[in-house]
Amino acid sequence: MTEDLDIKLIKHIQDGIPLTKTPYKDMADGLGMSEEEVIGRLKALLKNGKIRRLAASIAHRKIGINSNAMTVWKVPGERVDECGPIMAAFEEVTHCYERPTFPGWEYNVFTMIHGYTDEECENVIESIKQKTGLNDYVMLYSEREFKKVGVRI
């Protein structure tokens, strides 16, 4: 199995798989592969993590999930491994990362919080504060969306 064929497969379907009864068969036909090969490659790509999921990306604003608060936290270095999982455990926290600091920027843990309302996001933030004892954070709400697309290769 060459990497090139995996890339070819991903490129063929990254904007959407065929919405048919036999999507893998149909993509296989378009690529000159067999259905078994397409399924096998997708399984391997999921297993090795090159594909996170084969799933629907929803337009969250259109669904009514209108609030997105990127909340940045100042977490003491020795508490990052303890606080990260507490934050990540909330369903509304879709992403939770540690990132570098630099002079003038001391917020090292980022949580992306999605909710139907700002209040819903802020309730999560309140719970995180209570569970971790952290108090230094900034809620950064999106005022304008200039671009939002899926990651393409």
Add this chain to the structure above:
Amino acid sequence: MALSEIDRKILQRLQTNLPLTHRPFLDLAKELELDEDLIIERVKSMVEGKYVRRLAPIINTQAVGNSATLAAMQVPEDRIDDVAEVINGYSGVSHNYLRKGKNKELPLNIWFTMSAPSQEKLEENIKEIEDSTGFKVRMLPTTKKFKIGVKFKIY
């Protein structure tokens, strides 16, 4: 078009993996106790109605060999539009937002994510943005991941 109960049920399920089988929607139909044709028809309709951006592989850009970073800039009000346009011009930019601190004011206001085929190319792009806009770009790459989900609760 408003989402029906059935649409919501399908969407909730489709945020996790589609089965890798000969008839994946038939498998979903059994699981959700719905009809295969109905599921396909509803998914198509939700894609057309733009409730679903796409049903496709969600790519881990770093695992396929790309380098990626979150980046932030401090840009004065009257330059925001043209700086945002410069950033959007890069195909590796997947998100680009103007953000404002609610409980505290922060100088950084434009936040974007960029990926590129290599770290070198990524840094080159960032440098280009700095040169063409005249503003510093702060790179904030992930140093540790606790969660990457993006599964929404559909009411």
